[in-house]
Amino acid sequence: MNIKSVFASVSDVISGLVGLLGGLVSIGILSQIVFGTGTLGFDIVGNISSLVNTFTTGGITGLLTLLVVCAMWTNK
Numbered sequence: 001m002n003i004k005s006v007f008a009s010v011s012d013v014i015s016g017l018v019g020l021l022g023g024l025v026s027i028g029i030l031s032q033i034v035f036g037t038g039t040l041g042f043d044i045v046g047n048i049s050s051l052v053n054t055f056t057t058g059g060i061t062g063l064l065t066l067l068v069v070c071a072m073w074t075n076k
Contacts, residue, residue: 025044
């Protein structure tokens with residue numbers, strides 16, 4: 001087993017976890033829209049809007065950080 005295969009395995013695991021968490025967030029948002037309450041006590045829509053608000057109130061630094069995070073999210 002070489003280092004390249006180890007990194008490939010770790011990358012596959014992380015990619016799977018990100019996909020799973022993305023699906024859970026999507027289900028949480030959909031259930032909050034349909035039922036009007038947070039799933040399992042989590043206010044997902046409120047948390048996401050708070051996160052975006054944190055980025056946007058940070059001025060140019062916050063905006064650049066938001067752009068970097070979005071770029072990393074879409075590139076995978």
